[in-house]
Amino acid sequence: MYSAKVMDHFTNPRNVGEIPDADGVGTEGNPTCGDVMQIFIKVKDGIIIDAKFKTFGCGAAIAVSSMVTEMIKGKTLEEALAISKEAVANELGGLPAQKMHCSNLGADALKKAIEDYKSKNK
């Protein structure tokens, strides 16, 4: 069902956890009907220097969270904002069709985290 890369990120997720003094936190999803992702970022000079996540959800949701946090580290906020759902899925070697929309919340949670950072640093 899942690609080897998805299974790798699911079974050995990178960046699990919270950042207590995060510069931005974004949550996306809804536990009553599916997955919930929470992304924590640490930003320095407009660059994401650390990222962590907590996720309630299926294998795809956990792999997506892991992948997104990997992808954004070292990126500028603008570069990070440009990451699309498709980009995450591609990086994972693809996701099953029915998982594309409901479990691929990483980019959305990330956007919220960046917005959170920006609203705090206006």
Next chain:
Amino acid sequence: MYSAKVMDHFTNPRNVGEIPDADGVGTEGNPTCGDVMQIFIKVKDGIIIDAKFKTFGCGAAIAVSSMVTEMIKGKTLEEALAISKEAVANELGGLPAQKMHCSNLGADALKKAIEDYKSKNK
């Protein structure tokens, strides 16, 4: 499907043929929808001394004809008239339900042969 006795009478039918100078001939059935039996009898002193048949029809019809002609030889006309469809079927070790009514015409053809004889000898 058929009992061993039916198969025996079907594959080795007794009394096949016509009696050119028959005392009575009876035909029952309809070739457009099923079986037709023709029974020929020779009568002496009220006793059936010979019987033959010709049949167009399935295995059951042929076996029934063979059996009926066997059963009536040596019998009085009254005894022969008393032979029922069930009696023929029993003598054959039973017939499949759907064959009981449509292929078991031997007793009817026999009755017609006896009537034919009687009408000629009034």
Next chain:
Amino acid sequence: MRKCYFDHVATNPLDTRVFDAMMPFFKEEFGNPLSIYEPGARAKEAIENARAQVASLVNSKASEIIFTSSGAEANNFALRGIALSRQNEGKHIIVSRMEHHSILNSARFLEKMGFAVTYLPVDKHGFVDPETVKKSITKETTLISVIHASSEVGTIEPLKEIAAVAKEKGIILHTDAVATTGNIPVNVKELGVDLLSMAAHQFYGPKGAGALYVREGLRIVPLIYGGIQENGRRAGTENVPAIAGMGKAAELARDEMKARTEHVKKLRDKLFKGVSNVENVYLTGHPDNRLPAHASFCVEFIEGEAMLLLLAAKGIYAASGSACSSKALKASPVLLSMGISASLAQGSIVFTLGKDNTDEDIEYMLTEFPQVIKRLREISPYAKGWGIKGEGGECTVQR
């Protein structure tokens, strides 16, 4: 005693290679294809592999193949599924008089549900006339179903021409290709059909697996509701080994079709020639435009079941459309619709050959069959004077 199986239209023997392809899915790989763990995933893979194989046999996309449990299920599904899905556009369907019971009785069910059904007449060879199809179409017509080839008389219908008529009028066309798929080329694109039924056991595959081709984009109401198997179009835990077997059988049929056809046609023509020596035996169906393995006759003055039994006693297995040999005790409606009289139809006998039949089988049959006819004619009140002719008689339907 020699055994000659000449009833391939009833069902085929299972090809050993097909059985081998089924084997793993009985025991080790027993998982449910819906399950997300490995054994389930392998069962799923087997099904998708089979789907591609079946699609390749009929030149469709894999996603256009829905597996069923039999040809009859595929036919019920097609007829009722399309009639229902399009009932807002009209409640008239057209079927031919050559159809299998599973189409005819589905049509009758639809009649009870308020649909109008036209039963297309056929000519003496069993052909449906595309012109008649055209004339039968009304504003209410949503579906036409015409069999690809009759299993009873072998006649192959002019489907392309019928498809042209259907297309012109924007009407869905289904064909029951149970007797043809795997036996002669079946190409959904070339035929121009929207739906097509098939059954694995008709091409050396297992019993318990059939399929319906449904052209992409066509909406069909399920026959069996439930889970999301077959994309929600046919529920029920999949019969994985049977489906895997159907796939393998489809692959073999595609690869070996030409050789198989040549083989059975040669034997069948030998059979035709031999039987033409018997007087008052009439070929049913068209002499040339017919299934290559199919030889069907009406034998005058005698009845089919009696022939079958005497042949079987000699190890020769065949079929008949006589009233007495059907458990419903009705003469084959197909034979009657071709204008064959009920009494001649009583003498129906059908030999359908297969890849494993041999020249010797045919020779054996050609010595036994005339004797069976002779024996039964000796018993028949109608056959005075008839028997085996010395020279060739005419071997066509003469009514």
Next chain:
Amino acid sequence: MRKCYFDHVATNPLDTRVFDAMMPFFKEEFGNPLSIYEPGARAKEAIENARAQVASLVNSKASEIIFTSSGAEANNFALRGIALSRQNEGKHIIVSRMEHHSILNSARFLEKMGFAVTYLPVDKHGFVDPETVKKSITKETTLISVIHASSEVGTIEPLKEIAAVAKEKGIILHTDAVATTGNIPVNVKELGVDLLSMAAHQFYGPKGAGALYVREGLRIVPLIYGGIQENGRRAGTENVPAIAGMGKAAELARDEMKARTEHVKKLRDKLFKGVSNVENVYLTGHPDNRLPAHASFCVEFIEGEAMLLLLAAKGIYAASGSACSSKALKASPVLLSMGISASLAQGSIVFTLGKDNTDEDIEYMLTEFPQVIKRLREISPYAKGWGIKGEGGECTVQR
């Protein structure tokens, strides 16, 4: 790595003895049961033999058993076949919210055809209340369908009491006994049902064979029309090997039921005990009045598919009713109807044991499962502070 198959509710492994009983009908005895010659007759005999074996398992007459291709087909057949055959008497049917999709979606189809359907609520254990059934009955009601036991939560319904209500009102009662037949005693007379669905692959029989018990004298409209197979009630060339296998599986289930039940119940209770040590894991369904091989839970703070995948990586195969693990992406309606919240239902996990599971399987599972939970809770935003408790927690649904 140890492989623990704990998903018997999805499908069972095929018993070797069952496979052996099927074998002859793949190759040598491939004849069509309708044929009148010997090979066909032996196939027919195999089917009738299997019919008697299945009848004996559920205490019916052989003539009351109709073979189908699956449990889903039997359910569709029952619901629609009875609703249609009795539609002149009324167009209202009653089903419970515990039903399988094949019942629920058939009911929805009937709604589209103009029937009214009542969906019976259930309590927190999943029980249908016979009083509620009684109150739901109207003058129009013709059919009630209540599952014998839920495959999702294991709860066994009070069918006898429901049958008493149905009988009093002269209403036909169907039960989906797919999860029970062959696993616990199923006696159509004692249960008092008029129709009962079953599937061979749920008691170590093959996929591709199911059956519907239809009480003698009850008229039912066919689902699959065609020839005269199954007395004209279910058309299609019979899947002879699968049917023969279902018969053998029924015979074995009857003979070995007691021993199998004792075995799985012992293992299941050990599993219950072990899992009760994990905090915030709730048993679903009734703790006692449930299928003996059935252990189902909701694990708080984490999601079912993720558990399934991590368990599968350890060779442990289970099922879940979570939205993410269903391809329809909906949480199990059964769990929701029992009052379990959608977010708790996301943590659904179901272990169903079988005769070949061992003590060691359970011990292995009891070491791996808590670790899987722990790992996922570490990732979960909701599980702060939760993990494995040292002592026994309460193991029942607490909502």
